[in-house]
Amino acid sequence: MVVPPVRSPGKRLESTPEKENSFAGSWNPDLGRFQRKCAEISASLSQPSLGDRVRAETARSGDAPLPSTSTVLQGEAWSPSPNERGGLCSERSPLQDCTVQVQVQSPPTVPCTQFRSPGSPLAAKAAVQLVQSPSLHPMHPVPTRWCLPEFEDLRRKMQHSISALQRSNAQQAEMQAALSQALQRGESFKEEAQEARRSKDRHHHKWCALDQEREALQRAAQAAQAAERAARGAERSALEEAAAWRRWLASFLDVLLRRGTQSHLQADVSASQCFEERQPKLHTALQQLSQLSERPSLEPGLLAEMSDLYAWLAGVMGENRLSVIWNDGHEVQQKADDRVAQLERKLAQKEIAVASLEHEKRALRSEVRTLQNLVQELRGSIRVFCRIRPPKQPAGSLAGAATEAQGARSISLRKPAGAGDKRQDFSFDRVFSQLAGQRDLYEEVEPLIPGVLQGIHVCILAYGQTGAGKTYTLAGDRSTGEPGIQDLAIADLLKLALHGSSEAARYDVRLSALEIYNESIQDLLSDPETGPREGLQEGPCERLEVRQSKEEASGSWPSPFGSMRVPGLTSWAVRESRDVEQALGRIGRQRHVASTALNERSSRSHCVLSLCVRAAGGAGDDEGQRGCGVLHIVDLAGSERTKVSQAEGMQMKEANCINRSLSALSDVLSALGDSSGNAHIPFRNSKLTYLLQDALGGPGCKTFLFAQVSPEVADANESYSTLTFASRVAAHVQKGRLRPMSRQGPLGGSPATRQDASPRGLRSQDSEPRLPLHSLSHLVASASAPPPALLTSLASPVLRARGVAPPLPGLGRKPR
């Protein structure tokens, strides 16, 4: 930065010799360097530019601008007069560090005057430049003295920085020295490290050698140990052998002595040959043992005992006190042959006994099956269970629940407001609380599953309001892998039919599935990609119709619905469990579900899955095996009040259809249990009941109804209607009563007529109870002489309790 020259103010200022910071004399005219220095100082002080400050000062004092410095530098040569002091910064100048002797080219004589700084170092600098001005030369006085109070600060700072610099220089020098020392030390360390590494290498070699030595020693120790172990083993085996010899010797002597006492001179020893063979061996063993006996670990007592025995024997025999008559070899052989023949006879007897026991076991098994079926019959052809779903919100505590299990058979409902008494109890065959697992439910169904192989029709129904857990109970929860009753039953059935026993290969299994949606039947196993088959109506799925027919279905397979058939219904052959999984996947995709206010995935249709099992190729020996056992699993659509489910439009229509068909089912189940026997059974009131009439009311059928209820208080009305429905069915079921033929109505009104035509039917005498062929009579007949007394004793109390007598006539009767 260049400081512009400042013109002299043209007035003389008074000298202030008393000011310490002032200096006098002529100035050093090296203005360029001086100005640069001033500029640096100004910059270091973070002040506005020096020129600006000077100008401001000058302007304040009313001075005119000064000529430029270049003018000054182009002046004539000049040398200081004798009364002038050469150099600008003599003695106490704060700018000592930048003092330079410069050849001045100004006129030689400049009067030395005093110039007092106006108070700022900038003004002082301005004064210095002023002196250079040609306008001052030669007549104008030259300011040579001024006060620099601010310079003092600057000087002090600079001195501080100089001394700091000097200190740092000194420190640097010290550090340099320390560094060089450290470098020297580093060098020496490096040498030491190299030496240490060399010595480490030497030690490593030594250590390796030692390690090898140690390993060799270890190997030697191991070998020594092994040798010691072998020696111990040899010693142990020698001892064991000695003990065995001693036992043998003792027993042999015992024989000799016993026989010897009977005839003092002779003893007939059957094992004489054996003794002959063993005697030299015994002798050798004794010798070896006597050598071994020097070892401290040998049992001296054992050896002594053996030696004594042997010596005694040798002595007795040597003195002819005891003579041994060795048995003849031929005689021994003869005895052995006799013994073998005797043993063979015994073996044959035992085998005969085992065969008869096997036979007995089969007979007893059959009897057990018969009794199990009888028990199931006595429990009633329809069994009604109730299951309470866990609350949806975990916060919904049990205390506030609308439905609560009271023991294993009873459920208590807190009735909705205005329905009379506050609480009402309902009883069922079994009540499952919220904590019950799927397997607990399956336990009730499980005993009947083997019966399907023998022709029983098992029908499992889940009933309840929407969202109460019907699908969960039957199909489980696919997301968590929890199996439902359907999965467990099918798995067991397939295990028995396909893999179960030696007879397994003799069973064929087929699966079909349909849904009843808005009173129309649709095939759930048809291929959605191929169009509808000929003669079937087009729709989202193929629409099918129920027909009543005495004819068998096309092909050799009978209809899973007995006398009812659904022409065109797809049925899949099941050869392994994977086929069922695939079928269930397709059913899940094709079934009608929708989101409602009560359930996110509400089933909007009744789904009927039927698994048909029969002896392979109809190869059964008798009627029962030629028929077909069926497992029906029916997931009913949820009953719901349209007001609660907020159904509208299509959903309203669906809900109405669902409610109508459920009400028809209720009527049918109640009528089936009607004790009067003359009740009309309204199967035709809905497609569901029409289709399932054989499965629900036919002989040889077993129905399980699972009534699902919610524990929520908000669902109390729905739970009440479900429980009322289920208890109506349960109350009418005649447990322990076998349906007489006279009660079966005409075809279509009751299963009776159909059963007359059915190959599975069994007609007994008018007054006799009618027995389901597959479940009871057939099994009873096929069982080998079941003890009637046992059956009677089992059945009588139950039947007597129900007022049905005689208890079980015709039980032992053979079927047609």
Ligand SMILES: Nc1ncnc2c1ncn2[C@@H]1O[C@H](COP(=O)(O)OP(=O)(O)OP(=O)(O)O)[C@@H](O)[C@H]1O
């Ligand atoms: N015992 C249970 N344990 C755990 N979760 C259950 C149980 N019962 C039902 N749920 C759950 O409640 C919800 C509704 O159950 P689900 O779909 O089986 O009802 P639903 O009676 O079949 O209804 P809809 O008639 O509308 O088809 C499902 O999320 C299911 O997982």
